[in-house]
Amino acid sequence: MxxxxxxxxxxxxxxxxxxxxxxxxxxxxxxxxxxxxxxxxxxxxxxxxxxxxxxxxxxxxxxxxxxxxxxxxxxxxxxxxxxxxxxxxxxxxISKINQYTALEKSGIKTPKTIAAVGRDQIFEAAEKLGESSFITKHNRAGKGLGVRLFHSKEALKEYVDGPEFEEPVDGITLIQQYIQAPKPFITRTEFVGGKFVYAVRVDTSEGFELCPADACRVDDLYCPTGAVEEAPMFEIIESGIDPDQIARYEAFLKENKIDVAGIEFIQDSDGEIYTYDVNTNTNYNAEAEAKADKYGMLELATFLKTALANESK
The missing domain is CATH 3.40.50.20 (Rossmann fold)
Structure with missing residues (x-):
């Protein structure tokens, strides 16, 4: 069988x-x-x-x-x-360098990024980037781990030379342009079978660890005291996504033989959209899905069931 x-x-x-x-x-x-x-x-x-x-x-x-x-x-x-x-x-x-080059090849704008191996080269990359505010991230990471925001070269040096510096598992640190959004959120678009399923608004006010899986969430999505209910960290949205942008993402996935993915982007104060992450091991947030009555894993399981039926013919 x-x-x-x-x-x-x-x-x-x-x-x-x-x-x-x-x-x-x-x-x-x-x-x-x-x-x-x-x-x-x-x-x-x-x-x-x-x-x-x-x-x-x-x-x-x-x-x-x-x-x-x-x-x-x-x-x-x-x-x-x-x-x-x-x-x-x-x-x-497993490589954001590969992600960004593939996105740019498909005409999808990414933040300015410089890759560096070696601590001295991290400083050199920051100088070359020429931005007053920038972030560091690991080339192979996931969940936003290793992402830090800096507003000066001095702060970067203190971090890289200090005990809190996280060595990337593949040795490659990325220095990236910081995109200032008008409000603290990013958008994650989910695709199954290369087709758009839904978009999620993700609150970034608590930091950069944005894994939507329930297992990634240490704290409750709402105020822990229960006194005041806050907005959820993950919320499926029904409008505000440009269909042309979705079409570009679907074309990108097809070109790169990616069937299931979450693609994240951020919009700056001028309305410019920057795509900064392609997650091919996508997870879904149960509370956001229950509220919207949309279920990514059900879509995925249905897709695999259909593929298996076609395979058996």
């Missing part, structure tokens, strides 16, 4: 998808790729393969999971298996 095979490294995120597959009675098997063996002399099983390897795997002590996933994907693609979010999608997931 053919199955849906899920390549991943985080059970806590994947269970939301497997619950939906069970609800739809879709046969599946999970491949947890923290450790494993790739037998290149063997033939992969028949079925549909969906890769949801995460750039942030190293934060869960799964340092080499993306490299193992890359090998598994190459093996599957060698045997012409149906793979969603394959090798090219993984290359963008």
């Amino acid at each position: 053919t199955k849906v095979y899920i390549l991943h490294e985080n059970d806590e995120w994947t269970i939301h998808l497997t619950n939906r597959l069970e609800e739809l009675e879709v046969p599946y098997e999970t491949w947890h790729l923290d450790q494993g063996v790739i037998d290149l002399t063997s033939v992969p099983p028949e079925g549909v393969f969906y890769n949801r390897m995460s750039a942030s795997s190293h934060t869960r002590n799964h340092r080499y999971a993306p490299e193992l996933a890359g090998g598994v994907l190459a093996w599957l693609e060698l045997h012409d298996r149906t793979v969603f979010n394959g090798s090219h999608a993984l290359s963008l997931e």
Whole structure:
């Protein structure tokens, strides 16, 4: 019997998808790729393969999971298996340099960014960028980890030379133009099967760790005292998204063989839109979805069910 095979490294995120597959009675098997063996002399099983390897795997002590996933994907693609979010999608997931070059190639504007390896080179990159305010981020990160905002070169030097400096897992630090939004929020657009599902407004007033998964949220989305209800951090919005922008994103996904993704952008005070993240291991926020009655994992499970049915014909 053919199955849906899920390549991943985080059970806590994947269970939301497997619950939906069970609800739809879709046969599946999970491949947890923290450790494993790739037998290149063997033939992969028949079925549909969906890769949801995460750039942030190293934060869960799964340092080499993306490299193992890359090998598994190459093996599957060698045997012409149906793979969603394959090798090219993984290359963008684990490198923001690859993301930004691919976005720019598709005519999608990204913030000015300079990559650096070495602490002295981080200062050199900041000088070259020439911005009074800028952010640092890791080339391979996820969840907004490693993102810091600076308003001076002196503050950057204090951070890089100090004990709080976070060494990127691949050694590459990005120095990036800081986009000042009129209000503290970004927008994340979700796509399944390369098609737009919904957009989420994400409140950034508490910082840059913007992972929408319930497992990423340490605090409650609302005021912890319960005295005053605040706006939710994640809110699905029904309007305000330019359909031409969505069309450009869908074309970008098709060009780069990405089937499932969350794409994040920010708009400055002049109305200019900058796209700064493509997350091919997308997660969804349960409270925001329940309020809007829209469910990303259900859309994804339905997409995989249809793909498996087509595979079996």
